[in-house]
Amino acid sequence: MKLSYVREGGLFFQVSETEMEVGDLPADLQTLVRKVYENSDDYRPREKNVNLRDGYQYRLEIREGRKKVNLTFGDTTLPDGFQPLIQYLQEKAINDH
Amino acid sequence: MRNHCPCSCHIIPPFVVDKLKEAGVEIPSQKTNNREFRERRDAKNALMRSEAFLVAPPVKKADRFVYDSKTTEHQRLLLVRKESGPASPDAVVNTVYENAGSVREYFKTFLNYLSVDNHGADLILNVHFGKNYANAFWDGDEMTFGDGDNQVFTNLANALDVTAHELTHGVVQYTANLTYKGQSGALNEHYADVFGSVIKQHAKKQKAATADWLIGDEIMGPALTGQALRSMKAPGTAYNNALMGKDPQPDHMDNLYKGSADNGGVHINSGIPNKVFFLVATAIETDKAALLWFETLKTLKPTTNFKSFKTALLKIAKKMANAGSVPATTETVAKQSFESVGL
Incomplete structure (x- = not known):
């Protein structure tokens, strides 16, 4: 299972991205990602905040075989419990760079 | 953040929750917060449309x-x-x-x-x-x-x-509610930079000629001293380092960013109108230029692009110059400034 992460936006033009095997994540984050993959509709934001200015947009893609799950969040629509995952992926994106 | 999790897990560290509880603070879920915000905004919008509001606005x-x-x-x-x-x-x-x-x-x-x-x-x-x-x-x-x-x-x-x-x-x-995409989005960012710089200059008692015209220079990390988020005076020169890359802002329509990133370059193409503001403010002083820009903002539409922004601003400049609220040369100066960035 593969996970792709892109963070765009912010006060100035910047894009951070990374990709990794879900199996290489810490155990608690693996559990979260697998849960999101299985129940993606439960995590999908119901609405986009069209008035968000300078906020980040986070895009996650989880894929295994032919099944692909895409989710997009903003700073104000990030689900509870996602902060450690985003922080981990952001640090990895910086190190990759 | 929204609470989608069926369990009662919370992102707030337990020690913070304990402290807040000790202080008698109840922590609402983000879901509750979002719903409350939406309800409050809906109520406010309904009120703004109501007759009572038009007759006697709330204090x-x-x-x-x-x-x-x-x-x-x-x-x-x-x-x-x-x-x-x-x-x-x-x-x-x-x-x-x-x-x-x-x-x-x-x-x-x-x-x-x-x-x-x-x-x-x-x-x-x-x-x-x-x-x-x-x-x-x-x-x-x-x-x-x-x-x-x-x-x-x-x-x-x-x-x-x-x-x-x-x-x-x-x-x-x-006011204009400029759509956050493409050129209207760049104008949205431009206005935010204009008043960021204008209010900083006012607080520091600076004039257009002595201001640094930098945005965000006071929040740069220790290794990036002297750099900034944006330069209104010289777009494209605010930063160049390994952490942020190179400032991609153009200062002329010839270099307009046409890609899809950053909502169509809202933080990139704002360099073009930023340069126009710098030129006009240097000629007629910052506070006068700020007034002209603000009066123009009130006339813009959500889809205004750079060209229609120029048309609107020149119209307001003429009107304000006739009324004596900006110098008589303002319309000419503004026209020349737009021309110098290819507009």
Whole structure:
């Protein structure tokens, strides 16, 4: 299972991205990602905040075989419990760079 | 953040929850917060459309409320300072409170405009948002500031121009409501930079000729001293380093960014109108240029592009010059400034 992460936006033009095997994540984050993959509709934001200015947009893609799950969040629509995952992926994106 | 999890897991560290409970604070879920915000906004919008509102607008005074997010991603978590209340032991709270006051004062005194909506809406400010969150944003209702990562940015709540930038996004939302995409989005960012710089210059008692015209220079990390987020005087020269890359802002239509990233380059192409503002302000002084830009903002449509912005601004310049509120040369100076960036 593969996970792709892109963070765009912010006060100035910047894009951070990374990709990794879900199996290489810490155990608690693996559990979260697998849960999101299985129940993606439960995590999908119901609405986009069209008035968000300078906020980040986070895009996650989880894929295994032919099944692909895409989710997009903003700073104000990030689900509870996602902060450690985003922080981990952001640090990895910086190190990759 | 929204609580989608069926369990009662919470992102707020237990020790923070305990402390808040000891202080008698109940922590709402973000879902509850979002619903409440939406309901409050719907009620406000309904009121603004009502006859009663048109006859007698409600009396609000743009009161400031500062909340501490306690390094979580929750907004309006813990109220730590409110209008006329005692200072906080937290210097960041007091700085953002004072900075929001300076921005409110500028809009009220020089532009006759109260708060983000001109009806004195409360000014909500969240500080210490997220862990090492190196950003600040306006979300349609309030401003939110991270502590920075101490590499690219230090605490974003400490800079007057950043607070002015975010609050101006609120003003734009309630006036022209420029669509946040492509050239109209770049104009939205441009206006936020204009009043970020104008209010910083006013607070520092600077003139157009002596100002540095930098945005965000006071929040740059320790290794990036001397750099900034943007330069209105010389777009494209604000930064060049391994952490941020190179400033991609153009200063001429020949180099207009046409890609899809950054909502079609809203933070990139704003360099072009930023340069125009710098040129006009240098010729007629910053406060006069700010007044001209603000009066123009009130006439713009959500889809205004650079060309129609120029047309609108020249029309207002002529009108204001005839009324004596800007120098007689303003229309000519503005026309030449637009031409110099290829417009």
